[in-house]
Amino acid sequence: MRRTLALVSAAVTSMVAIAFLIPLAIIVRDVARDRAFTSAQLAGASIEPVLAVSTSRATLERAIASTQAGEAGQLAVYLAGPQPADRLRGGTLVGGPQHASDADLRAAVTAAESFTAPVPGGYVVLQPVALGAGGLAVTEVYLPAAEVSSGVGASWAVMTAVAVALIGVSVLVADRLATRITGPARALAEAAAALGNGDLAARSEPAGPPELLAAGHAFNVMAERLTRLITAERVMAADLPHRLRTPLTALRMNAAGLGPGHAADETRLAVSRLEQEIDLIIRAARRPAPEEPVGCDAAEVLADRMGFWSALAEDQGRPCHLTGADRLARVPVPRSDLATAADALIGNVFQHTGEGTGFAVTLHAGEDVVLIFFADAGPGIGNPDSALLRGSSGGGSTGLGLDIARRVAESTGGGLKIDRSSLGGAQIQLWLRTGAPPARRRAGRAGSRRLISR
Numbered sequence: 001m002r003r004t005l006a007l008v009s010a011a012v013t014s015m016v017a018i019a020f021l022i023p024l025a026i027i028v029r030d031v032a033r034d035r036a037f038t039s040a041q042l043a044g045a046s047i048e049p050v051l052a053v054s055t056s057r058a059t060l061e062r063a064i065a066s067t068q069a070g071e072a073g074q075l076a077v078y079l080a081g082p083q084p085a086d087r088l089r090g091g092t093l094v095g096g097p098q099h100a101s102d103a104d105l106r107a108a109v110t111a112a113e114s115f116t117a118p119v120p121g122g123y124v125v126l127q128p129v130a131l132g133a134g135g136l137a138v139t140e141v142y143l144p145a146a147e148v149s150s151g152v153g154a155s156w157a158v159m160t161a162v163a164v165a166l167i168g169v170s171v172l173v174a175d176r177l178a179t180r181i182t183g184p185a186r187a188l189a190e191a192a193a194a195l196g197n198g199d200l201a202a203r204s205e206p207a208g209p210p211e212l213l214a215a216g217h218a219f220n221v222m223a224e225r226l227t228r229l230i231t232a233e234r235v236m237a238a239d240l241p242h243r244l245r246t247p248l249t250a251l252r253m254n255a256a257g258l259g260p261g262h263a264a265d266e267t268r269l270a271v272s273r274l275e276q277e278i279d280l281i282i283r284a285a286r287r288p289a290p291e292e293p294v295g296c297d298a299a300e301v302l303a304d305r306m307g308f309w310s311a312l313a314e315d316q317g318r319p320c321h322l323t324g325a326d327r328l329a330r331v332p333v334p335r336s337d338l339a340t341a342a343d344a345l346i347g348n349v350f351q352h353t354g355e356g357t358g359f360a361v362t363l364h365a366g367e368d369v370v371l372i373f374f375a376d377a378g379p380g381i382g383n384p385d386s387a388l389l390r391g392s393s394g395g396g397s398t399g400l401g402l403d404i405a406r407r408v409a410e411s412t413g414g415g416l417k418i419d420r421s422s423l424g425g426a427q428i429q430l431w432l433r434t435g436a437p438p439a440r441r442r443a444g445r446a447g448s449r450r451l452i453s454r
Contacts, residue, residue: 353378375421
């Protein structure tokens with residue numbers, strides 16, 4: 001659009017400039033010619049007072065030499081004969097040299113009128129002068145062609161430069177005006193493309209003419225409404241599986257106590273499939289909403305999730321406690337992600353250990369790392385490497401819980417580690433970085449720490 005407007009502006013300005021420049025150039029040329037011919041007539045008229053006094057050759061030569069045209073050899077006087085029959089012959093030329101043809105001189109003598117005639121290299125201005133006793137003289141002023149067009153080329157060059165400058169200014173102004181339209185339009189298109197690519201935080205900065213302002217405001221209203229709808233959907237999708245976790249765990253344990261039989265197997269299979277679907281919903285809802293803060297207080301999140309699971313732990317007679325959540329522990333993880341990871345690891349305790357098995361969650365906040373330990377008094381994990389493989393489980397579950405927690409830890413530059421706990425069972429160490437890891441520390445601990453990072 002900017003290029004089109006610039007070309008249109010250049011074309012319009014060029015047509016206007018040409019419409020004015022052509023007549024103006026002709027006027028300048030004609031004015032220069034008239035000025036040159038008028039000067040020549042004045043130069044010839046300057047000899048007339050001398051001719052009225054004397055026609056002596058010496059006197060005329062001195063008078064001609066005293067003029068600028070005479071000094072340049074451009075002024076001459078032709079003295080005709082005293083009788084009409086003699087005026088066409090026997091004339092005397094003073095000054096000179098002669099540039100006019102004999103025919104032009106005869107015409108001036110016969111017609112007794114001033115006129116201008118073209119000659120090789122320029123023009124001559126012939127003016128008859130009546131003398132006493134019926135005599136007649138003709139003054140001749142020669143004008144080179146360069147003097148007739150003197151200053152015309154420079155004037156045309158100046159006018160051309162002015163026209164080019166006007167075209168340039170018009171193009172620049174048109175481009176600046178087009179920028180007020182193309183800039184906001186391009187920004188609106190980029191915001192729409194970003195929103196179409198999934199960036200729900202993309203917004204337009206309304207600017208430009210009223211139509212683009214209205215379009216920008218309408219786009220922002222649409223984006224806000226779309227964001228609210230998607231956020232509400234995510235909240236619902238994330239809240240539903242958390243609410244189903246507790247009754248699903250109780251249902252699974254009740255199904256495990258049904259004993260052998262076809263109906264019991266079908267019930268346990270249905271519970272397992274239901275748990276898989278809930279895990280898929282949790283995975284889909286893990287991505288935070290655009291307006292959700294990228295950081296949270298790990299102590300607050302763990303206290304909230306322990307309060308959620310403590311009701312089921314009390315029903316099953318499981319002793320549980322939370323340690324280290326009495327002070328702030330900021331981590332660069334969205335609250336929903338950390339809550340999902342904590343639910344997955346605590347849920348594994350209920351799923352893979354018997355009723356009455358205790359567990360503990362311990363929080364340690366360091367200078368640049370936050371460590372969270374999930375320990376239980378169960379049988380432990382026989383093959384930690386296999387348990388960390390995505391979708392792998394030795395207890396009949398989906399195998400996604402450890403993978404969810406691991407990905408949350410790796411998003412901060414940390415990791416996940418499986419070990420034996422002081423309670424006798426498994427201990428899952430979630431390592432969340434709160435600052436940039438020093439290169440020396442990474443190199444020094446590469447051999448002693450087994451962090452899963454893919």
